[in-house]
Amino acid sequence: MDYREAGVDVEAGRAFVNDIRSLVHSTFRPEVLGGLGGFGGCFQLPSGYKEPVLVSGTDGVGTKLKIAHTLNRHDTVGIDLVAMCVNDVLTSGAEPLFFLDYVATGKLEREQLTQVVAGIAFGCKQAGCALLGGETAEMPGFYQAGEYDLAGFCVGIVEKSQMLDRTQVQIGDIAIALPSTGVHSNGYSLVRKIIDDNGLAWDNTPNLLNGATLAETFLTPTQIYVKPVLAAQKSGLKIHGMAHITGGGLPENLPRCLGTNQAIKIEPQNWSTPPLFQWLAQTGGVNPEAMYNTFNMGIGFVILVPPSQVSQAISFLESQNIQAFAIGEVISGSGELIGIPA
Structure with a gap:
C-alpha cells in the first residue's frame, strides 16, 4: 500500500503546482x-x-461554493476569495500587498483547481497585490467528490498617520455608496434555500433578471474596490x-466604521435596489428588514467624507469608472443604523 492508494496523489500535486506557476508569477510585484x-x-x-502599519484580513467564499460545485464552474470563486479579503483590508486605508490561499479538497482535480487559481490570480491583479503563495490540501474522505473549500489571507500596508481607525469620522459626514455587482459572497444559504x-x-x-439565468446572476463575482478608492485617497x-x-x-457593517456616540441615518430612496434583490424578496417571501440584514441590497462599499467634498468624491470615483451616490449622514447616536425599511 502507498499514499496514492490511501487517496493522496503526491505526483498530481506536483503537477498542479507546475500548472499554476505562470498564473502565480503573473501577479508578482517588485x-x-x-x-x-x-x-x-x-x-x-x-x-x-x-511608520508603516501592516493590516491583515482573512475570509472565505461561503456556500456560494455549493453553486460552483453544482454547475461545475470554477473560474469566478477565486475572484470572490480575493475580493472578500482585500476589500476588508482597504477599510483601514491600506494598500493590499500580498495574498495567500488555502484550498482543501477530497481529491485533487487539476483542471478544476487550476480554474480556481486562475480566478485568484485575476482578483489579485485587480487589487494590485501579489499571490505570494498558498496551500493545497488533499483530504480524502473529508469532502465529497468534486468539492473543495477555500480560505484567503491578505496583508496590506498604510502609513500610521493616514490609517482609518474610526476616530476621524465626524457628525455630519456623508456616506457615499459604491454599488455591488450582486449578492457578492454573503447570504447564499438563504439564496439556495429560496x-x-x-x-x-x-x-x-x-x-x-432581464434574461439572465440564475446561475449567471448568482455566480457573478464580488466587486473589488481597491484601485478606485486608493486613487481617491491619493487625489x-x-x-x-x-x-x-x-x-x-x-x-451590521456600516456602523463598524463609526466613532463613539455616533450613528448613521440612511435614505433607501436614494438608490434603486437591483432587480435580483426584488426577485429574492418576492420569491422567498422575505420581509424588508430580513433582506437588509442578510444582503448588501446593491451597495458593496461605503466611504464617509465631509459634506464639502461630496461632489468632488462622486465626480472622482465616476472618473475611475465606478458609480457613486450619497445615501446617508453621520448623526449623534449609539452606533445604530437608522432608516432601514420595516
Whole structure:
C-alpha cells in the first residue's frame, strides 16, 4: 500500500503546482523575493513609509461554493476569495500587498483547481497585490467528490498617520455608496434555500433578471474596490471612514466604521435596489428588514467624507469608472443604523 492508494496523489500535486506557476508569477510585484515552491513567501516592504502599519484580513467564499460545485464552474470563486479579503483590508486605508490561499479538497482535480487559481490570480491583479503563495490540501474522505473549500489571507500596508481607525469620522459626514455587482459572497444559504424550496433550476431565467439565468446572476463575482478608492485617497480627497458591506448587510457593517456616540441615518430612496434583490424578496417571501440584514441590497462599499467634498468624491470615483451616490449622514447616536425599511 502507498499514499496514492490511501487517496493522496503526491505526483498530481506536483503537477498542479507546475500548472499554476505562470498564473502565480503573473501577479508578482517588485517587492516579491524568490519564487513559488518555498516553505514561505517572502515580501520586502515598499519604500517611502515613515511608520508603516501592516493590516491583515482573512475570509472565505461561503456556500456560494455549493453553486460552483453544482454547475461545475470554477473560474469566478477565486475572484470572490480575493475580493472578500482585500476589500476588508482597504477599510483601514491600506494598500493590499500580498495574498495567500488555502484550498482543501477530497481529491485533487487539476483542471478544476487550476480554474480556481486562475480566478485568484485575476482578483489579485485587480487589487494590485501579489499571490505570494498558498496551500493545497488533499483530504480524502473529508469532502465529497468534486468539492473543495477555500480560505484567503491578505496583508496590506498604510502609513500610521493616514490609517482609518474610526476616530476621524465626524457628525455630519456623508456616506457615499459604491454599488455591488450582486449578492457578492454573503447570504447564499438563504439564496439556495429560496431556489430549492421553489423547485427552480439554475438555468431558469426569471423575468425580473432581464434574461439572465440564475446561475449567471448568482455566480457573478464580488466587486473589488481597491484601485478606485486608493486613487481617491491619493487625489487628496478626505476620506474619514470606510465600510465593506458583507455578512449582515448595511445594518451590521456600516456602523463598524463609526466613532463613539455616533450613528448613521440612511435614505433607501436614494438608490434603486437591483432587480435580483426584488426577485429574492418576492420569491422567498422575505420581509424588508430580513433582506437588509442578510444582503448588501446593491451597495458593496461605503466611504464617509465631509459634506464639502461630496461632489468632488462622486465626480472622482465616476472618473475611475465606478458609480457613486450619497445615501446617508453621520448623526449623534449609539452606533445604530437608522432608516432601514420595516
